[in-house]
Amino acid sequence: MAIDQEKIVAAVSQISLSNDEGLSxxxxxxxxxxxxxxxxxxxxxxINNATDDSIETIEKSIIKATQEQAYVTGYHLIVSKExxxxxxxxxxxxxxxVIRGAFAILTAWGWGKLEIIELEPFTKLVVxxxxxxxxxxxxxxxxxxxxxYTLCGLCAAFMDLAYPRTHYPEALxxxxxxxxxxxxxxxTYGEFIITKADV
Amino acid sequence: xxxxxxxPNYHFDAQRCRHSINGTNVVRHCYHFTNSMNQLAMxxxxxxxxxxxxxxxxxxxxxxxxxxxxxxxxxDKLSIAEQYWQTVGMGxxxxxxxxxxxxxxxxxxxxxxxxxxxxxGHHYKPINFIAVGFIAACAALFTDxxxxxxxxxxxxxxxxxxxxSMFEIxxxxxxxxx
Numbered sequence: 169m170a171i172d173q174e175k176i177v178a179a180v181s182q183i184s185l186s187n188d189e190g191l192s193x194x195x196x197x198x199x200x201x202x203x204x205x206x207x208x209x210x211x212x213x214x215i216n217n218a219t220d221d222s223i224e225t226i227e228k229s230i231i232k233a234t235q236e237q238a239y240v241t242g243y244h245l246i247v248s249k250e251x252x253x254x255x256x257x258x259x260x261x262x263x264x265x266v267i268r269g270a271f272a273i274l275t276a277w278g279w280g281k282l283e284i285i286e287l288e289p290f291t292k293l294v295v296x297x298x299x300x301x302x303x304x305x306x307x308x309x310x311x312x313x314x315x316x317y318t319l320c321g322l323c324a325a326f327m328d329l330a331y332p333r334t335h336y337p338e339a340l341x342x343x344x345x346x347x348x349x350x351x352x353x354x355x356t357y358g359e360f361i362i363t364k365a366d367v
Numbered sequence: 368x369x370x371x372x373x374x375p376n377y378h379f380d381a382q383r384c385r386h387s388i389n390g391t392n393v394v395r396h397c398y399h400f401t402n403s404m405n406q407l408a409m410x411x412x413x414x415x416x417x418x419x420x421x422x423x424x425x426x427x428x429x430x431x432x433x434x435x436x437x438x439x440x441x442x443d444k445l446s447i448a449e450q451y452w453q454t455v456g457m458g459x460x461x462x463x464x465x466x467x468x469x470x471x472x473x474x475x476x477x478x479x480x481x482x483x484x485x486x487x488g489h490h491y492k493p494i495n496f497i498a499v500g501f502i503a504a505c506a507a508l509f510t511d512x513x514x515x516x517x518x519x520x521x522x523x524x525x526x527x528x529x530x531x532s533m534f535e536i537x538x539x540x541x542x543x544x545x
Contacts, residue, residue, distance in 0.1 A: 181379045181386070185395075185456060189476040192456035198398040198485070200456035200478050202497075203391050206424035210404065213416035229411055237403035240486075244397075277395035278386040299383040301394055 171258045171268040173275065179254050180276035195273070196248040197241065204278070204301035211317065212308045227317060231345070234321025235328070239340045242270055242329045263330035264289075270326055271295075280319065280358070290331045293343075295323050297358035303351035314350030316358050321345070323360045341365055371443040373450035374436070391428055393455070398482025405479065405494050414496050418519075421500025425451075426507060426514050433508070441467060441509055448505045457497070462505060469506040469517075472534040474498060480525035480532060489528055493521035499534065506536050515539070 185192035185199060192199050211230060218226045245251055246266060255269035264287060271282040280300025287293050302316040324345040332339030342365060349359035378387045386393050408417045429448055438444055445462050452460045458477040462469055474480075479495050499519045506517035516539055523533035 177384060178381070181381075181384070187453065187456065190453035190457060190459040191476055191478055191481060194395075195397075198456070198478055198482050199395050200398075200401065201386065201388065201393040201395050202455055202457075203424050203428065204385075204394050205392070206420050207394065207396075207404075209420035209424060210408075210413075210417050213420060214407075214411065214413050217413075217416065226411055229407055233403040233407040234400070237397075237399035241397050241399045244399075275384050278384065278392070279394060281384050299385060301385070301392065304392075 170260055171255070171265045171272065173268065173272045176255055176258070176269060176272035177276040180250070180273050183250070195245050195250045197244050199277075204304065207318075208302065208305045208308060211302075211315070212305055215315065216309070227315075230317040231321045231324075234318045235325045235345075236321075236340060238322040238325035239328050239337070242326055243336055245270055245273060246329075267293075267326050267330050270329075274322065279322070280316075282319075285359075291364070293323065293327050293360075293362040295319075295360040295362070297360065298351070300351070300358055303358065306352040311350075311352045314347040314353055314358065316347055316350060316352070316360075319345075319358065319360060320347050323362050324365075327362045371438075371446040373432075373447045373454060375454050388454070389428075389432060398478060399486065401479055401497075402482050402486050405483070405496065408496060409494075417496040418500040418503070421497045422503045422507075422514050423500075425501045426504035429504065429508055444509055445469075445505075448501075448508075452498075452501060457501075460498070460502075462502070464509075467509075469502070469509050469536050471536060472498075472502050472519075474525070474532040474534075475530075477525055477532055483526050490524075490526045492527065493524035493532070494526055495521050495524065495532055495534075498532070502534050502536060 185194055214226055259265040275282050280297045283296045285294040285296050305315050324343045327343035328339050333342045343362050344365040345360050345362045347360050349355040376389050408414045449460050456478055459475050461473045463471040502519045503517045507514050518537045518539045520535045522535050523529040525532050
């Protein structure tokens with residue numbers, strides 16, 4: 169059975185989060201479910217308070233922070249009980265199906281609808297995203313360039329995990345992501361191109 | 368169901384693959400993400416942005432809920448706010464009133480502190496910027512004021528080794544631009 173994104177999304181999105189004294193766990197990790205508007209406002213404030221000289225550094229810092237977290241989160245996802253029950257039985261090809269399965273989980277968590285358009289093992293990944301929450305940053309004010317920094321970090325991290333130059337956790341940063349299209353700047357979808365990082 | 372029981376209406380829009388609670392879009396993130404955002408805020412001097420984003424976002428959400436559900440008493444508003452915080456997975460918060468004003472808050476379980484400790488161990492200073500914003504929003508709502516009127520300071524912190532996180536709440540001295 170190949171990866172069935174719809175089936176994974178349907179199963180994962182309906183998992184009720186435990187709530188033990190206000191702490192929720194799923195896929196073996198603590199999770200929260202905060203308003204998308206809150207996260208967007210935070211990033212928006214960071215970007216809009218940056219100077220022309222510092223904005224690029226801030227953008228890279230956001231991507232780096234999310235790449236680091238997605239690298240660790242991705243690793244925990246694919247060794248969890250829920251992964252073994254829902255996704256693992258669908259995996260036919262390693263690691264391509266692992267990436268597809270992981271994207272399906274993030275889609276089910278509400279990050280955005282993520283679709284792999286092109287995958288060249290060890291070289292390149294092209295992802296298309298629709299309905300991603302970061303695109304709503306455009307509602308907060310004028311957006312001059314694509315700003316789905318979280319998805320950039322996520323996509324790069326998943327390539328770090330799938331095609332590592334060395335073992336976990338040393339492979340972080342093997343890949344980099346560039347967002348080439350964005351709903352937030354008027355495109356019909358977001359496009360993310362992941363390639364080997366400049367050394 | 369009692370008036371002071373928070374009623375979360377969970378919805379997953381299968382077409383857009385988006386979650387909402389009581390009509391507000393939410394996204395599921397793990398503690399690694401929360402840690403990264405806290406660390407990012409500290410690295411780029413963006414702690415205030417995190418606090419302000421939280422204050423403004425939670426103020427709107429709770430305000431809308433109080434209005435829609437006709438929550439009018441201070442005790443009910445306080446209870447709903449505590450339950451909301453717990454529902455979204457941020458921990459167990461106790462809001463403390465003195466003379467009908469929010470004067471302090473305690474958190475005995477915290478997503479932010481637990482996540483940080485799991486990943487990195489203890490830290491030398493408090494990191495609950497989101498909670499600070501949330502509590503400031505509550506203080507404003509409980510006195511029918513707008514956001515930006517209260518200064519919340521985390522004075523004890525689980526991540527620093529304290530048993531619970533403690534927050535002190537004061538009215539901002541706007542005459543001095545604080």
